[in-house]
Amino acid sequence: MNDEDINFSLDMVSTDMNFEQAYSMYNNLQQENAIHQIENLQKIQNMSLFNHQINMEDIMKPNVENMDEEDDEEEEEDKEDSDNEFDKFFSNTESNALEKFLDNLANPTNSNPLDLYNNNYSYEFNFKPKNDFSAFSHPPQYQFQEKPEDKDEYFKSSNIIPQQLPTPESRQSSIDEEEPLYKKRKRSTSKPLLTLEQKRLNHSYSEQKRRQLCKLAYERCLRLITNFDNYCKNPPMNKKSKRKQFNKDGLPNLSKFCALSKVSNEILKIRSKNDDLKKLLNI
Amino acid sequence: MSEEKRKRQAKASVLSEEQKKAHHIASEQKRRENIRSEFDKIVSLTPTLNESENRSELNILTKSADYIDTLKSENEKLVALCRERGIAIPEDLIYTGPDDIQDLDLEESKIKGNI
Numbered sequence: 136m137n138d139e140d141i142n143f144s145l146d147m148v149s150t151d152m153n154f155e156q157a158y159s160m161y162n163n164l165q166q167e168n169a170i171h172q173i174e175n176l177q178k179i180q181n182m183s184l185f186n187h188q189i190n191m192e193d194i195m196k197p198n199v200e201n202m203d204e205e206d207d208e209e210e211e212e213d214k215e216d217s218d219n220e221f222d223k224f225f226s227n228t229e230s231n232a233l234e235k236f237l238d239n240l241a242n243p244t245n246s247n248p249l250d251l252y253n254n255n256y257s258y259e260f261n262f263k264p265k266n267d268f269s270a271f272s273h274p275p276q277y278q279f280q281e282k283p284e285d286k287d288e289y290f291k292s293s294n295i296i297p298q299q300l301p302t303p304e305s306r307q308s309s310i311d312e313e314e315p316l317y318k319k320r321k322r323s324t325s326k327p328l329l330t331l332e333q334k335r336l337n338h339s340y341s342e343q344k345r346r347q348l349c350k351l352a353y354e355r356c357l358r359l360i361t362n363f364d365n366y367c368k369n370p371p372m373n374k375k376s377k378r379k380q381f382n383k384d385g386l387p388n389l390s391k392f393c394a395l396s397k398v399s400n401e402i403l404k405i406r407s408k409n410d411d412l413k414k415l416l417n418i
Numbered sequence: 419m420s421e422e423k424r425k426r427q428a429k430a431s432v433l434s435e436e437q438k439k440a441h442h443i444a445s446e447q448k449r450r451e452n453i454r455s456e457f458d459k460i461v462s463l464t465p466t467l468n469e470s471e472n473r474s475e476l477n478i479l480t481k482s483a484d485y486i487d488t489l490k491s492e493n494e495k496l497v498a499l500c501r502e503r504g505i506a507i508p509e510d511l512i513y514t515g516p517d518d519i520q521d522l523d524l525e526e527s528k529i530k531g532n533i
Contacts, residue, residue, distance in 0.1 A: 345476070348476055349475050349476050349479065352475075352476055352479035352480045352483065353479050355479070355480075355483045356479050356482065356483050356486075359483055359486050359487075359516070360486075360516050361516055361519060362515050362516050362517070362518050362519075365518050366518070366519060369518070371518075371519045371520050371521050371522050371525075372520070372521060373521050373522045373523045373524075378522050378523060380522065387519065387522075388522065389519075389522070389525070389526075390526060391453055392449065392452045392453050392456055392529070393525060393526050393529050395453060395456035395457060395459075395460060396456055396529045397516070397529070398456075398460055398482050398486070399456065399459045399460050399463050399482075400529075401486055401516055402460070402463045402464065402482065402485060402486060402489065403463065404513075405486065405489040405490060405492075405493055405513050406489060408493055408510070408511045408512070408513055409489060409492050409493050409496055411508075411511050412493070412496040412497065412500060412507070412511050413496065415500060415505050415507070415511075416496065416499055416500060416503065416505065
């Protein structure tokens with residue numbers, strides 16, 4: 136395809152041409168090349184992913200040389216670039232795992248989240264070399280660029296990508312303490328990717344577990360020190376304050392201090408009863 | 419009472435932000451100190467808890483609840499034994515569960531008054 140592109144060179148300008156003629160000839164050639172490249176790009180968009188990656192490299196070279204000519208072309212190229220940026224940002228294993236992870240988010244299954252990874256190791260060996268090739272062969276092309284504003288656009292487009300792609304991770308980092316358990320299981324898919332993050336998650340998970348146990352023990356105590364059934368039937372009246380009768384767990388809304396005092400009071404109360412009974416029995 | 423409250427509020431608004439903050443911190447420290455002393459009390463009352471466990475909330479709550487359960491079943495056994503031996507039992511020696519709470523405010527102030 137490249138053979139059809141005729142690049143302008145000074146050899147094509149003969150001495151009998153004036154500047155106007157030479158310039159229009161240059162412009163016509165550039166326009167033809169540009170149209171040709173747009174056609175190529177459109178063809179490529181219809182191709183499969185694998186062919187697409189190889190052909191991209193053929194197309195990109197002339198494209199960069201004529202970039203300052205065609206604005207629409209730049210847009211299309213940016214789009215193609217972003218696809219490549221995607222490939223560069225994540226290895227194939229990672230992007231496949233990410234896709235599966237996102238699928239899993241949409242349709243939660245009970246399978247082990249690590250399966251997302253293990254299934255894909257064969258893919259990694261098949262595709263990675265190709266991927267690496269495209270990753271290394273693309274950026275140097277931009278060294279030929281002359282216009283600084285194009286460079287800016289290149290950086291802009293490359294800046295957008297890292298913001299878009301890691302969203303699952305950034306969502307993971309803003310963990311709510313009260314998140315349900317099934318979300319936690321999904322979070323564990325990031326284990327092979329982020330060990331530090333995982334450590335943090337593990338830590339917060341055990342901390343939540345500890346708090347949950349404490350809460351359950353506290354609730355058990357609350358039931359022991361309040362006549363819970365009666366309490367529910369006839370909630371206490373409190374005229375002085377607008378204190379709620381029940382806390383958010385549906386248990387008597389006693390302050391912690393008050394509840395703990397009642398625990399020791401209850402112990403003392405039953406113990407003294409038992410001591411008196413023992414006296415009666417002469418034990 | 420309401421007048422007193424209003425007076426207190428008026429007084430509070432005179433305090434500077436820093437004074438308010440310091441006051442708040444002091445109150446919170448007092449609250450935590452009270453809770454801690456109650457935990458210590460429970461530890462001293464429960465035979466299965468020793469001093470080294472006085473900072474483990476989970477241990478204290480679990481073991482004290484276990485202890486209350488033990489005491490309750492002990493009470494039942496003793497009552498049954500008395501009946502077996504034909505000993506008259508005063509009603510107040512039979513444990514029938516915790517007292518009902520009539521008023522939450524009253525309950526709180528009653529317990530605070532005990533200290």
